[in-house]
Amino acid sequence: MSPQGEWQCDGIPKNNDPSYQGSGEHEPYVNNGPFCLICGLPKEAMSAGKTKIQGSSPTSTTTVSPPPTPNSPQNKILPLVIALLGVLLLTGGGFLGYQVLTRERTPVANSENGEADSFISQQARNAQGISQGEKILLNSTPTKESAAQAFAAKDWEGAIEQYEQAAQEQAHDPESKIYLNNARARKAGNPLTLTVVIPLGSNPNAALEVLRGVGLAQEEYNQNPQLPGRLLEIAIANESSSSPTTTLADDLIQAPSVLGVLGHGVGPETEAAIQRYASAPMPVIAPINADVTESAGRSLLKTIPLDQGNENLLKSYLKALATTLTQYTQSEVDSLAGVIFYNGDSRYGMGVQQALTTAIQLNNGRLVQAVDVAQPGFEVETALAQAQDQGANAIFLALSKDYLDLATELIQANAAQNNPLTIVGGDELYSPNILVNSGEAVAGLVLAVPWSFQSADSFSQKAYQMWKGRVSWRTAAAYDATQALISAVVANPNRVAIQQKLEQGVMIVGTNTDFSIFQAVPLVIAVEGPQGPPGSNYQFDPLP
Structure with missing residues (x-):
């Protein structure tokens, strides 16, 4: 079988290679990339009698999770999701429940070149507040609008050219730089997609500060991708007071290409959204579900359940x-x-x-x-x-x-x-x-x-060079969080594995922030x- 093209996975390996272990049986799911978005099994695991295809994994070796035990969280997650979807259909979910089921089975990559068939916003209830580069959410200019039109038309060369010009015209604008890298990722095919959720309307300056940290992490990864051929794409989503945060969470959960979420605020709406993510499952790093511990001068970031009772970050x-x-x-x-x-x-x-x-x-x-x-x-x-x-x-x-x-x-x-x-x-x-x-x-x-800007600090220097000015603690914190999520993604790019990695803990190595700040x-x-x-x-x- 060719690495490209549609293939179906049900979570049960079809060959005799004992190293393939998914997350357990799940509803048949149509994939287009090399790995199943649900359980993480590679395409060749569905080929009866076939052995492992050398080089089919994005990394030199395939990371295989240990076999799940009958009562492990892995085996519980998918039946729970299926049961919840069934409840939606049986208890008044109606059209919404049907949309959830059909969206989850919609192919997310073009069968010819691995490019995404659609944008998240095309099937989202909060479409106007979500963009991967097809619309401008902040500081619109004629050049940015031209770039967005090219991006929406999937003219990647045109989008790259226009967003490069926009980034030169406004060097401090992270939106242009992020969309420029998104266009490059789309051109390369099969991007790794993360979403950053920020309040664009209520506090645009703070939103820009966060985006500068995310954009810097994206730029660095795409210059030296750890998964060869797979560049990082960042979708921007507006956490607006005019619509429930839970519907935005649903939009991201129902977009199979999204591997993880950064951001959200600290209010009751965020708590409800994170509960949605937890049951999906969708990996998310937010202030109210993260904890940082320090040992021997190294900082470990973990995501924790909201009802765990421990002090969070x-x-x-x-x-x-x-x-x-x-x-x-x-x-x-x-x-x-x-x-x-x-x-x-x-x-x-x-x-x-x-x-x-x-x-x-x-x-x-x-x-x-x-x-x-x-x-x-x-x-x-x-x-x-x-x-x-x-x-x-x-x-x-x-x-x-x-x-x-x-x-x-x-x-x-x-x-x-x-x-x-x-x-x-x-x-x-x-x-x-x-x-x-x-x-x-x-x-x-x-x-x-x-964190504060210090001229002698290496992160301060590279951030100043990229954005042509000083950056804030929000930029540094967003950079660290993005680096942590990227580390979990490249270890195994599927939602279940990423969430498990974050629950186990990811070392923070980005800005070398001294997390003794908790003293x-x-x-x-x-x-x-x-x-x-x-x-x-x-x-x-x-x-x-």
């Missing part, structure tokens, strides 16, 4: 962030008396507020007041006056990215007081908008961030300097 980080900010502020004031401004309408705001409350008490400080800025009737001037009247000498800003404008008001109003209070904040305020919009009032603002988070301070964003005379530098 977000909880561990917020605890360290609060402790670091509290101890720094204690060193700047006499007898710490702090007021916390937080927004109670987000998991992040509540999480930082709770962590700060605990840290202030454990470090013998006094919590003057915790003020929820999301409550009706909140006024900046009134709240600051009350804080001073109650003896506060420090302000802790536990605000999410949706409250950057309010954070700016608080910073400016505090600076205008006769006796400004020491003011510190969390990583969500690490934004060019804070530097630009706060003006001179931003001087001396201290933030706790997991002490690095601090940055706003100082005058020439490397800040346009419109500001300030930049964030590591605190001496």
